[in-house]
Amino acid sequence: MTITAPTAVPSVAMDDSLPATKPAASVASLFDQFADGVYTLGFRILGDRHLAEDVVQETFIKVMRSLDTYRGDGPIAAWLYRIGYREAIAATRKRRETPLDPDEMLEAGDRPVTSVEEAVLAAELTQRLDAAIARLAEPLRSAFVLRDIEQLSTAEVARALDVSESAVKMRLARARQALRIELKEYLA
């Protein structure tokens, strides 16, 4: 099957640089565990679902190529999200210049399935949350996504973003405060 993604990434199966002995089963396990999270991070940074899909693919191509070199000297989630974050940031340089508009870019299938009643009740809040996250400055947004949405630890977020834990805490505090103001009518 030919990949039709916008960035024209060649099929890994056709890439001679990948040894046949790569631990595909481990990559498959990581994909099952982290694909949604990397997609969430990619979308929240890029505001474009197709580019976010490309980020997922590029991330796992790199995971497949470098998993053997992962030394286990830190949480694998931080290692993997670090790759995903770099891919997403690199993609921002290629992104066409369009304003972020989550309402236009997200589709129903992108969200976890809920009951009809829950979906209706959550729709407005979700819309406001998407817009509020999109308005965060990028250094705050990625820290917020990894810590509060993906629920990595502060130390893992610091590793993933290659910044100090104190920087992560500062970004989180600012992001949470901004969202508290934006979402105030939905909070207790």
Place this chain on the structure above:
Amino acid sequence: MIVTCDQLEMLLPEFFDGALTAEQEAAAADHLATCTDCRTVVSELEDVTSLSHTHGRLQLPDDAKARIREALGLDEA
């Protein structure tokens, strides 16, 4: 140890990480017991993190998931 509203705000990252020292935790609890404003702020920030996790996570669409799995050769293992 007694903390003011401003000092409590400085402790919030560790507060939400559950990383306060016993002394800081006791001081924060004492302050929150008597300060309605800070109690409201903490409650709302807790709601922000909770709502964000519940409603902010996305799922890679099934068609994209299948396409990427095939591109990576994950289903051949």
